[in-house]
Amino acid sequence: MYRGNIFGMTPSGSQPAAITPMGNGLQIAPDTGQFPFVLPFSGLEVSLGGYDGKQVVFSGDYMGSKLTVYVNDRSILKQLDTLGVPLDFRPKLDRVLKAGGRKLKRGLLWTIVILALLGGAGFGAWMGFGAFADWIVDQIPPGIESDIGKSGATSILSKQEVCSHPLLNQFVNEVGKRLVRASGDKRYTFRFKVTSTKQVNAFALPGGYVFVNLGLIEKAKTADEVAGVLAHEVEHALQRHGLRNLVRKAGLYIVIALFFDASHAVGLLATGAAELTSLAFSRSQETDADVKGL
Structure with missing residues (x-):
């Protein structure tokens, strides 16, 4: 069982939940006491992202609603790998497993590139990207x-x-x-x-x-x-x-999210x-x- 947060079940915000990989999908048991349900592997997308770029993000449809599930523990990928997932979900899982191995190098590359751009723009020391972080906050309603x-x-x-x-x-x-x-x-x-x-x-x-x-x-x-x-x-x-403080702690990940996702x-x-x-x-x-x- 893994801990996670679900987006899409309510008009706003998220719900904490227990996530358990099953043979037919992810069993989700919201902490609110709602009856557990299964988010099926069919049509389920998986990627790496989240607050610090280290979370596993699942996206899929359940009863007409688009749900997004964030799981902090990346070992869920290994459990899914040994579980024997359906053939249509296997390529997606394999891509994320491979991406996890490349993420550190890619993150270092983005750090160098963005710091170089900021330096060229005259921002000086990074220091939590100061003025740029304040600009991001100003864009959030x-x-x-x-x-x-x-x-x-x-x-x-x-x-x-x-x-x-x-x-x-x-x-x-x-x-x-x-x-x-x-x-x-x-x-x-x-x-x-x-x-x-x-x-x-x-x-x-x-x-x-x-x-x-x-x-x-x-x-x-x-x-x-x-x-x-x-x-x-x-x-x-x-x-x-x-x-x-949230934006500053997210650092480069919020920059990448804003520009690319x-x-x-x-x-x-x-x-x-x-x-x-x-x-x-x-x-x-x-x-x-x-x-x-x-």
Whole structure:
């Protein structure tokens, strides 16, 4: 069994799921509790891509819907290789298996080429491709950014429990929405969640998904301290810091996706959105959130 994310089952975002190779296709069991179904090998496409260029991407039709499945563990290819897949799927699998062996050399070549182009254009040091990353972020509409954040939020909520205390949830939601109204920014529909996690932490995902851990609320001495944290996280979302960090971490892969396979660019960012809980903001981003959150 492998872990993955499915795109196409809902109007926006993704659903985490368990993926199991079977004799007739991929059995998919969504974490939402939906009954497992099989994405058949017939008509199924397979490639390498995703957030870091190392994921296995399956695309196929199921009951009239186009589904795309991202699997992080590339060993699924070896299992499929030994499983005895249908003849019409075998050439596709063989191409990906061979491509995996060539990917490192090809990635190095693209690195050299793109760095040379950037150097020739006067960008200087790469440094996460700075200004170019900001340009990419500026091209992403708020609606798409919200879809990316929703994917990360769905993944997080599949692993963490939401706090059941009604007064805490009411307090966080009321304060959070008041802060958003005060900002005057109407690009996003903010959603605030209190998780039962005891770790002292709070974080914001792209598109206005803000999480506050119960551990932080318990450690706070006053309600104003919690409000200050919420103001800080709201500003991270409004300044699109999370999205910028995602684009910078994706690096060359997002460049290649935009130029050669733009349809995967959003999926590439969405699959990495949940990682924002472990990505540190830069000092300038933290200062920006502090100053504007006051």
